[in-house]
Amino acid sequence: MTRLLAALVLAVTGLVLVPAAPASAAARVTVANPDGDAVVDPTYATTLTVRGTGFQTVKGGHGGVYVFFGAVKGTWQPSRGGATGQDYWYVPDSEARDNQGFQRYVAFPGSDTAGSANGGVMSANGSWSTSVVVPGATFRAYDRSSSVRTVDCRELTCGVITIGAHGVKNGRNETFTPVRVASLRQATPTAAPTAGSTTDPATLPAAVPTSAPLPTVAAAPGSPTGGAAPAGGEVPVAGQAAPGVATLEVDRASAVAGNVLAFTATGLPAGRQVTVVLDDGAAGAGPFLVGADGGTAGVLTLPEDAAAGTHELRVHGVDDPPSVSFAVVGAEPAPAAAASGDRSERAGLLFAGAAGLVLLVAVGRAAYPLLRAWRVRRAA
Template identity: 60%
Template structure:
């Protein structure tokens, strides 16, 4: 056996170091995949009721102190959907809309890089150094309305297209390694894995009746034991659907609050402004038939009449209201400056007057000195 030379030993050490480095970095540079499970342990969501999915990822890229992380959505993809390949929201992939704030409805999750400058807004935890992460996401049902980045609204039915869990780079940072799509099935989960909500008014689920029109036969205060109605008892009357907005806040760039009553309980609806200028939702109607929400009016929305519509109902519900320009623009249009503008205008005016006064005084002093010098020179000549 020949003794090892110094160059051979160095080569062996370098090879060992490279192998160790590859073993430690491989999991964080190639996504191993995503595992999705409902409370029963299956990758299945209910078509009617909300389903909670536990999503676990491994092999994702984890960038210590990096900006952003990953978004976790539920939706569908088509074509070259990946953002790293030019895909975009509303064209390449569609998902259940939700607020991007930390306290949202659970339809979207933000999993941050460890030590990221955006970690404070994460609501899905962080990506560990080994590329693993876990979070829960809520799927409202098989039917939802997706709102693309361009404001276009499109209805998605997961009974007709393949839906699943989507992961993409967060906060506008494209990351091909962390882009995945994990399909799920749609099946009836009543009795397990789903969160039942009251049936819409007029529907009669097995085992009972619901809705105002069935109140005559189910209200114990209105019906005697022999089936005859008590004297003076009146059946509950259906409430006519109504949509109202806070007209005082209907100014371009403001958050517009709205509320609706008399809707079918448990129904998922989306709010759309005009022809897609802005949208929000989906919202789930409460058991009392009411809902409340907020929609931000576009800053460039011109003054005039706008219309807010609720979709997802048997018949669309709408309300028209007047939109005013922002306060600064209104003041400029009317030629009446606001109080702050008036105060700012007065300050420069006073400063200008003071500047003119000081300048005039300096000019007078300079002229006086010159005249004095001339007079002094004339006296010397005469003497």
């Protein structure tokens, strides 16, 4: 009889507590330029329409998916130990919502950071759509130690990269979709229908030039000048100012961990593309195009875990790069949110305990007639 009761309990709990896992398709990304092809122009900026399907969506989960343009090699996925600047490279940009379009953030539905998602919100079935700007065939990328590499997509296979956002590694949402480099005869393409396919190459050339100049890169959207750049990444501008003493300054009042920090630089070579890097690579933004007056401005998102104290912001991409040291105020803790989380956890445990008790009572009532009949038969 004891075995009968155990079997009954297992059957009931199995039906109640172990629902069948829903089937899910593998993540897939399609990419298209305005002509509907997975092709970018080597000279001018190209806007790609990027669509994802079959991604793992976490309702109310922290983060989502980053969408980059860059190159990968070997086992590049972060969930398998891949590291930026070592196994994959991408066009740097600010994490701010109004960045230059080189980097997009697609948030999970109900995420605590959905307000900063500049690539939209993932649907419940794991689909999403956004656009990414590709500055040209070449770009400068940075690793965690601020080392610079010039990536040439005419020598490496480049494409659209998706990884988990805000440090959350998720192998199911890591994809690489290659694109080709060919002349499109357009300087300012716009979004278009999707085309292309997703793949994950096992091997790409390991050698990436570290000192080759940028031959031709177009001005980023919203830049003060436009057109193709000659060798060296500079755009000829009539009446441009000669470079002076380079200076860099930041909005010190907004230097709080997790905030967007505005900066301005002056005295730089006109037409040059530059980036800014915080400390030893804790954060970076760019590229930014220097105007005819030798100045540029932009924003950088300070890491949420940036320690309180003095930090340094430095310009990269010019000789004798300027830098500035400034104080960062640490982010204030949110005890109310933590307390709310503790209360939610306790409520969940109480609910689970009550549900288990109700289940046991139901099982006992169902088994009581069987137990009573068994005792009667045994007594007879």
